[in-house]
Amino acid sequence: MDEKKTAWERLQIVHTKGRPTVRDYIPLIFTDFYEMHGDRLYGDDKAVIGGVARLDNRPVTVIGIVKGRDITENKECNFAMPHPEGYRKALRLARQAEKFHRPIVCLIDTPGAFCGIAAEERGQGEAIAKNIAEFMTLRTPIISIVLGEGGSGGALALGVCDELAVLQNASYSVLSPRGFASILWKDASREQEACEIMRTTAEDLVHLGVAEAIIEEPLGGAHNDLDKISENIKEYLSCIISKKCEKDIDVLLKERYTKFRKIGEFSE
Amino acid sequence: MLEDFFKVVKKRFNDDEEEKTPVFKCPRCQTAVPMPRYEELHRVCPACNYHGRLSAAERIGITVDKESFHEFDADMKSGDPIDFPDYTEKQEALREETGLNDAVVTGTALIKGSPVVIGVMDSRYMMGSMGSVVGEKIARAFEYAADNNLPVVMFTCSGGARMQEGIVSLMQMAKTSGAVKLHSDKGGLYITVLTDPTTGGVTASFASLGDVIIAEPKILIGFAGRRVIESTIKQRLPEDFQLAEFMLDKGFIDMIVERRKMRSVLSHLLKLHGYNKKEV
Numbered sequence: 001m002d003e004k005k006t007a008w009e010r011l012q013i014v015h016t017k018g019r020p021t022v023r024d025y026i027p028l029i030f031t032d033f034y035e036m037h038g039d040r041l042y043g044d045d046k047a048v049i050g051g052v053a054r055l056d057n058r059p060v061t062v063i064g065i066v067k068g069r070d071i072t073e074n075k076e077c078n079f080a081m082p083h084p085e086g087y088r089k090a091l092r093l094a095r096q097a098e099k100f101h102r103p104i105v106c107l108i109d110t111p112g113a114f115c116g117i118a119a120e121e122r123g124q125g126e127a128i129a130k131n132i133a134e135f136m137t138l139r140t141p142i143i144s145i146v147l148g149e150g151g152s153g154g155a156l157a158l159g160v161c162d163e164l165a166v167l168q169n170a171s172y173s174v175l176s177p178r179g180f181a182s183i184l185w186k187d188a189s190r191e192q193e194a195c196e197i198m199r200t201t202a203e204d205l206v207h208l209g210v211a212e213a214i215i216e217e218p219l220g221g222a223h224n225d226l227d228k229i230s231e232n233i234k235e236y237l238s239c240i241i242s243k244k245c246e247k248d249i250d251v252l253l254k255e256r257y258t259k260f261r262k263i264g265e266f267s268e
Numbered sequence: 269m270l271e272d273f274f275k276v277v278k279k280r281f282n283d284d285e286e287e288k289t290p291v292f293k294c295p296r297c298q299t300a301v302p303m304p305r306y307e308e309l310h311r312v313c314p315a316c317n318y319h320g321r322l323s324a325a326e327r328i329g330i331t332v333d334k335e336s337f338h339e340f341d342a343d344m345k346s347g348d349p350i351d352f353p354d355y356t357e358k359q360e361a362l363r364e365e366t367g368l369n370d371a372v373v374t375g376t377a378l379i380k381g382s383p384v385v386i387g388v389m390d391s392r393y394m395m396g397s398m399g400s401v402v403g404e405k406i407a408r409a410f411e412y413a414a415d416n417n418l419p420v421v422m423f424t425c426s427g428g429a430r431m432q433e434g435i436v437s438l439m440q441m442a443k444t445s446g447a448v449k450l451h452s453d454k455g456g457l458y459i460t461v462l463t464d465p466t467t468g469g470v471t472a473s474f475a476s477l478g479d480v481i482i483a484e485p486k487i488l489i490g491f492a493g494r495r496v497i498e499s500t501i502k503q504r505l506p507e508d509f510q511l512a513e514f515m516l517d518k519g520f521i522d523m524i525v526e527r528r529k530m531r532s533v534l535s536h537l538l539k540l541h542g543y544n545k546k547e548v
Contacts (some may be wrong), residue, residue, distance in 0.1 A: 264379050
């Protein structure tokens with residue numbers, strides 16, 4: 001694994017045109033994928049994709065935040081920035097998974113939740129908060145993977161899980177480096193500097209207790225070998241889901257609570 | 269020379285206003301109110317009813333029974349999880365200035381005799397942002413309430429996640445929401461009181477999870493900030509966008525309650541949920 005790349009260099013890899021998206025991965029990792037639509041409350045947000053599928057032979061629920069591969073797809077999926085109905089669709093499918101005792105796989109790749117009038121009017125904050133709280137106690141194993149960008153609360157809405165894995169070049173952060181620089185220094189052009197001090201690389205995330213696993217990417221990045229990276233993700237998922245499914249569900253839930261409960265640094 | 273000219277104009281302009289009394293300028297209606305009058309009204313604008321910001325101590329003072337507040341974790345101080353430049357120094361200066369150790373004060377208290385766990389955020393400390401300490405204190409407050417069958421009343425006021433703690437601050441959203449869920453699943457009542465402003469990661473976590481959500485009039489409630497939205501959609505937002513009244517209309521809060529009635533409304537709601545006067 002090439003660990004010498006800086007956070008900024010990795011971000012450039014993540015932003016490389018042709019980096020695989022959720023739509024590229026699903027057929028290579030799962031079989032029998034049936035997509036389900038809508039939140040049953042307002043509409044169907046194309047930034048969030050979800051449905052049932054098989055992983056090896058086991059039925060699972062797959063929920064992902066999807067980037068477009070070109071401008072047409074990106075317009076349709078709003079550049080992977082969900083509205084509240086996207087998060088509510090995710091929660092609906094997650095509850096369905098709990099009902100039918102299927103493990104949940106969340107695939108995260110988003111700059112963040114959409115910031116706009118409609119999103120605020122329909123309760124972006126409430127939708128994210130509800131997902132975070134409800135995922136904490138869903139009585140089925142949840143594995144989340146950050147594929148590229150994990151942007152803020154919009155990523156955390158699919159990030160409450162039993163184990164979080166991060167692709168080698170992916171990042172997970174409280175805000176984009178650009179937004180971070182603009183808020184803290186009132187100067188968005190200092191984004192590269194922000195990127196380096198934010199501690200958002202896969203190794204940082206493991207070190208901070210946010211992620212548990214790093215999935216290795218092919219040399220130069222995931223876009224160089226889609227089959228290989230899909231195989232790596234699949235191998236990780238098969239192994240971790242079998243492991244989590246063997247656990248007593250109450251033990252699993254206690255561990256999930258503790259995983260988040262212990263993150264933080266303070267003295268008293 | 270031009271500078272001198274401006275100095276004279278500025279001086280004359282200033283002389284026109286009340287010279288020594290400090291003035292509060294309402295951010296909603298721009299009315300200038302003499303500070304003593306504004307403070308007498310518990311920081312409510314007499315012209316438009318905007319409910320301004322209170323310190324945690326002021327809020328506790330007007331909300332709970334005298335001498336009934338017992339603070340939790342008063343000495344808890346934040347670490348520096350991502351070694352952010354000047355974070356430790358900045359906090360030391362703020363501690364000196366505000367007398368607070370971080371942006372939330374939690375503890376137990378009585379409201380007209382009913383025992384509660386109460387949390388009050390304070391915007392003077394890094395805009396009430398949520399980092400390790402805010403997350404930990406709020407999680408502990410809900411866990412304590414769950415263990416002791418107590419209701420929780422939380423006054424929120426925050427700019428969101430604390431950037432200086434990076435991803436660790438984001439995780440506090442999960443920590444606090446998990447503790448709210450734990451308390452809720454045990455049947456505990458959680459009343460959120462949104463105060464000015466409640467935004468970002470706090471809106472997207474424990475602030476939106478109350479069984480009853482109250483807001484003070486005219487205050488700002490939202491996920492994304494106004495400027496962020498305006499720069500995303502490249503248009504000006506309506507004046508009332510994200511105000512409490514707007515959020516009530518959209519269905520995200522239960523009621524708007526004026527500050528002078530808050531203590532009494534909280535007391536009634538607590539009793540309606542069976543949390544009666546503690547029998548001594």
